[in-house]
Amino acid sequence: MKSITSSSPLDLKSMTRIAPPPGLGLTHHRVVVVVPRRLFIQCVNANSNSTYGGHVGRARHEWQSACAILASKVVSQQQDTEKSGGGADGLSAVNGHPTLGLVPVKESSSYPAPLPKPLSITDLSPAPMHGSPLRVAYQGVPGAYSEAAAGKAYPNCEAIPCDQFEVAFQAVELWIADRAVLPVENSLGGSIHRNYDLLLRHRLHIVGEVQLPVHHCLLALPGVRKDYLTRVISHPQALSQCEHTLTKMGLNVAREAVDDTAGAAEYIAMNNLRDTAAIASARAAELYGMQILADGIQDDSGNVTRFVMLAREPIIPRTDRPFKTSIVFAHDKGTSVLFKVLSAFAFRNISLTKIESRPHRNRPIRLVDDANVGTAKHFEYMFYVDFEASLAEARAQNALAEVQEFTSFLRVLGSYPMDMTPWTPSSRHD
Numbered sequence: 001m002k003s004i005t006s007s008s009p010l011d012l013k014s015m016t017r018i019a020p021p022p023g024l025g026l027t028h029h030r031v032v033v034v035v036p037r038r039l040f041i042q043c044v045n046a047n048s049n050s051t052y053g054g055h056v057g058r059a060r061h062e063w064q065s066a067c068a069i070l071a072s073k074v075v076s077q078q079q080d081t082e083k084s085g086g087g088a089d090g091l092s093a094v095n096g097h098p099t100l101g102l103v104p105v106k107e108s109s110s111y112p113a114p115l116p117k118p119l120s121i122t123d124l125s126p127a128p129m130h131g132s133p134l135r136v137a138y139q140g141v142p143g144a145y146s147e148a149a150a151g152k153a154y155p156n157c158e159a160i161p162c163d164q165f166e167v168a169f170q171a172v173e174l175w176i177a178d179r180a181v182l183p184v185e186n187s188l189g190g191s192i193h194r195n196y197d198l199l200l201r202h203r204l205h206i207v208g209e210v211q212l213p214v215h216h217c218l219l220a221l222p223g224v225r226k227d228y229l230t231r232v233i234s235h236p237q238a239l240s241q242c243e244h245t246l247t248k249m250g251l252n253v254a255r256e257a258v259d260d261t262a263g264a265a266e267y268i269a270m271n272n273l274r275d276t277a278a279i280a281s282a283r284a285a286e287l288y289g290m291q292i293l294a295d296g297i298q299d300d301s302g303n304v305t306r307f308v309m310l311a312r313e314p315i316i317p318r319t320d321r322p323f324k325t326s327i328v329f330a331h332d333k334g335t336s337v338l339f340k341v342l343s344a345f346a347f348r349n350i351s352l353t354k355i356e357s358r359p360h361r362n363r364p365i366r367l368v369d370d371a372n373v374g375t376a377k378h379f380e381y382m383f384y385v386d387f388e389a390s391l392a393e394a395r396a397q398n399a400l401a402e403v404q405e406f407t408s409f410l411r412v413l414g415s416y417p418m419d420m421t422p423w424t425p426s427s428r429h430d
């Protein structure tokens with residue numbers, strides 16, 4: 001995985017839309033070229049031991065010319081597609097995307113006609129149109145676990161750091177990135193609620209999941225000893241995953257939350273803080289010139305974070321490997337609605353792997369007139385359910401048809417291959 005770092009990660013203000021040149025635009029998508037206003041990209045070799053200042057900077061005009069190249073590639077791809085009879089005939093589109101390799105045999109000018117390559121699972125998740133490595137947005141700075149998750153999900157990707165989850169969503173929506181990889185739950189710390197809320201607010205689709213064993217280290221500046229420390233800083237999830245171990249180590253110092261684990265290490269290095277330690281990865285120690293005071297400080301060796309892979313288009317669900325489907329629904333008044341919804345899955349032997357409820361932001365409470373005695377308030381929720389079945393299976397479709405009868409709102413967030421990586425206890429991310 002190639003990693004892109006910026007002097008600061010992508011943020012909301014730095015993303016500006018630029019109108020596409022006349023004629024630029026594909027049959028199925030509105031193509032928008034986006035130039036970040038404050039994105040000074042630096043390329044880092046993931047295997048290098050470079051620390052601060054070791055990167056090569058790229059100025060804004062270079063980024064803009066890169067965008068121009070990208071735009072011209074899109075135009076030439078479109079022309080190729082048109083030449084090969086693609087576009088309106090429907091033959092050339094899978095899931096709304098031109099499939100450049102699918103030339104109908106009878107229309108090919110060369111003989112013998114090249115045999116069409118069978119579609120594989122990766123073809124079903126639309127590839128980027130620009131021909132360069134997949135650009136994958138994640139929240140945090142280089143060395144964050146989310147960067148490692150992006151590399152696991154898309155091994156040869158260009159990882160793009162974003163300062164907030166919201167920015168990662170927008171980076172994909174605005175075509176700055178092709179995918180986003182974002183955490184949704186951790187085996188010790190629980191759900192990352194913010195991303196559940198954002199999944200609902202944005203229109204991206206879940207196209208996959210990765211489970212990353214998370215191995216935390218306690219990092220400090222070189223020469224700093226444990227007894228110098230007056231505080232430990234990290235991402236709130238990392239702090240909660242190491243809570244008991246820190247106490248057992250006798251580190252009863254202030255614990256402060258920051259935006260991401262690697263950002264904590266970066267902050268200590270930038271400000272030369274000799275009384276502060278960070279909980280972060282071994283890779284963050286290497287990137288920011290920190291020493292590892294303690295290794296493997298998560299409260300349980302089976303510490304795993306589950307990330308979802310997001311794209312602008314859904315993938316086509318299949319039945320030849322285990323799939324999971326994620327939905328979100330809200331229900332109107334009625335008795336036992338949640339029970340009825342869940343039994344739609346139980347009757348069809350569909351296992352649920354996760355259920356989460358979040359406040360219904362548009363209608364957080366329902367007032368109930370309690371027989372003129374007073375007004376009772378019911379809290380209203382959005383329910384998120386993950387179940388083990390592919391949307392291509394009849395039993396899943398039937399279950400959803402039944403769920404629809406009981407709900408006032410139902411959305412499929414995605415139907416995607418399950419991460420079946422065999423279990424290994426967490427090891428260092430370096």
Ligand SMILES: O=C(O)C(=O)C[C@]1(C(=O)O)C=C[C@@H](O)C=C1
Binds near residue numbers: 139
């Ligand atoms: O701060 C990081 O390094 C992240 O990638 C974020 C995050 C999270 O949000 O849960 C990811 C994995 C770990 O669980 C700890 C933190």
